[in-house]
Amino acid sequence: MRAPLIAGNWKMNGSLELVATFAEELSQTALPDGVDAALMVPFPYLGIARSRLPEAISIGAQTLSDQPSGAFTGEVSGTMLNDLGVQMVLVGHSERRTLFGEDDSAVLARVQAALEAGLVPVLCLGETLEERDAERTEAVVLGQLDAVLDALSADQRQRLVLAYEPVWAIGTGRTATPEQAQQVHAAIRARLASYDSQLAETMKVLYGGSMKPSNAAELLAQPDIDGGLIGGASLQVDDFLAICQSAG
Numbered sequence: 001m002r003a004p005l006i007a008g009n010w011k012m013n014g015s016l017e018l019v020a021t022f023a024e025e026l027s028q029t030a031l032p033d034g035v036d037a038a039l040m041v042p043f044p045y046l047g048i049a050r051s052r053l054p055e056a057i058s059i060g061a062q063t064l065s066d067q068p069s070g071a072f073t074g075e076v077s078g079t080m081l082n083d084l085g086v087q088m089v090l091v092g093h094s095e096r097r098t099l100f101g102e103d104d105s106a107v108l109a110r111v112q113a114a115l116e117a118g119l120v121p122v123l124c125l126g127e128t129l130e131e132r133d134a135e136r137t138e139a140v141v142l143g144q145l146d147a148v149l150d151a152l153s154a155d156q157r158q159r160l161v162l163a164y165e166p167v168w169a170i171g172t173g174r175t176a177t178p179e180q181a182q183q184v185h186a187a188i189r190a191r192l193a194s195y196d197s198q199l200a201e202t203m204k205v206l207y208g209g210s211m212k213p214s215n216a217a218e219l220l221a222q223p224d225i226d227g228g229l230i231g232g233a234s235l236q237v238d239d240f241l242a243i244c245q246s247a248g
């Protein structure tokens with residue numbers, strides 16, 4: 001049984017005031033039984049988010065360096081994140097792949113750095129609209145998955161969370177239909193089974209891309225969708241909580 005995980009990704013948004021709002025609301029509102037929640041906040045807010053938000057909410061970063069330490073001005077290592085009590089980190093988000101040139105080997109290096117630091121990597125996968133139109137969705141998504149899983153040990157693979165995010169649905173208001181999302185999630189699950197049947201049973205595969213309170217329930221009802229990676233709607237505490245309720 002995979003407990004659903006609702007993870008908010010604030011991207012480069014938010015403020016100390018928003019952290020305080022979430023801290024207040026989330027300390028007054030219990031999450032539904034059996035639902036895990038996480039917030040991926042910008043680097044400057046990680047420490048205060050960890051200290052002010054309830055322990056039940058995991059705190060995540062949005063990227064990390066592929067290096068453990070050294071002369072890499074501006075970078076943040078997995079060990080530093082761990083020092084702050086951060087538990088998770090996004091890796092391979094499409095905005096990192098597209099805007100910051102992170103290819104599959106850069107993504108793999110960051111997954112390995114996260115594992116080395118004791119963090120849970122949330123590995124993001126997804127196709128562009130052009131790739132979907134060319135009927136290459138599964139080839140692209142499974143290729144991104146293999147590029148990481150092939151290089152990890154069986155034990156390391158078990159520590160990942162996956163997020164399928166069709167690039168054309170991110171921040172566009174255009175959500176994959178539940179059937180479209182389920183089809184890709186099922187293909188991911190089948191590929192996981194080709195590595196290890198236990199892995200396919202236990203690994204959480206989240207959906208991301210314009211998930212909001214009005215569409216979360218039907219997406220989360222799909223058998224292979226184990227939660228959501230929420231961008232825009234995670235900036236409103238009421239919307240974030242409503243999506244957590246939908247997962248309950």
Ligand SMILES: O=C[C@H](O)COP(=O)(O)O
Nearest residue numbers: 009170171209210231232
């Ligand atoms: O990480 C979150 C995703 O990029 C989804 O963002 P969105 O919910 O604003 O479409």
